[in-house]
Amino acid sequence: MxxxxxxxxxxxxxxxxxxGGSPGAEEIRSLLVSGDPGRWDPMSExxxxxxxxxxxxxxxxxxxLDAGRWVVCDRFVDSTLAYQGEGQxxxxxxxxxxxxxxIGDFAPDLxxxxxxxxEDGLARAAARGGGEDRYERMGADFHRRLRQAFLDIAxxxxxRCAVIDATGDAAxxxxxxxxxxxxxxxxxx
Numbered sequence: 009m010x011x012x013x014x015x016x017x018x019x020x021x022x023x024x025x026x027x028g029g030s031p032g033a034e035e036i037r038s039l040l041v042s043g044d045p046g047r048w049d050p051m052s053e054x055x056x057x058x059x060x061x062x063x064x065x066x067x068x069x070x071x072x073l074d075a076g077r078w079v080v081c082d083r084f085v086d087s088t089l090a091y092q093g094e095g096q097x098x099x100x101x102x103x104x105x106x107x108x109x110x111i112g113d114f115a116p117d118l119x120x121x122x123x124x125x126x127e128d129g130l131a132r133a134a135a136r137g138g139g140e141d142r143y144e145r146m147g148a149d150f151h152r153r154l155r156q157a158f159l160d161i162a163x164x165x166x167x168r169c170a171v172i173d174a175t176g177d178a179a180x181x182x183x184x185x186x187x188x189x190x191x192x193x194x195x196x197x
Contacts, residue, residue, distance in 0.1 A: 033060035050096035094157035122174035
């Protein structure tokens with residue numbers, strides 16, 4: 009909905025996702041989002057995410073930005089800090105070192121954190137279905153740590169991050185996102 013709204017306003021947009029977003033990163037994605045929840049230790053998993061992110065950044069994001077396009081990406085480095093750093097207990101220090109190595113000082117202009125209770129989030133994921141459910145099967149305690157990690161990131165970086173109440177339906181959440189873009193980036197809502 010966001011990509012369609014921006015496109016309707018004449019903005020050239022590239023829609024992407026992580027893990028994934030480039031052919032090589034999509035191959036790595038298949039290793040990360042399916043299979044047994046315990047198939048990787050936290051460091052191996054983080055390294056796979058950063059390998060995918062590097063390819064994604066170099067082959068999709070940077071070329072799009074260099075061409076004057078906007079990039080709307082479902083997840084980026086904050087997800088690794090939350091999932092592997094807090095959710096899986098790896099901690100921030102090794103991930104910050106990898107972040108510096110792989111992306112340097114690159115950061116999104118705006119990060120939208122869609123906030124929802126763990127129970128509601130897991131119920132929505134279950135209703136969506138599909139085979140990419142490895143993280144959803146990691147349990148409610150894992151997801152509570154994730155939610156808190158994302159809220160902590162938003163609190164630490166309020167100039168970059170905006171928390172969006174995602175308890176409403178898709179139209180209400182979209183309206184809240186567009187209001188935040190109007191406020192932060194001057195995009196008409």
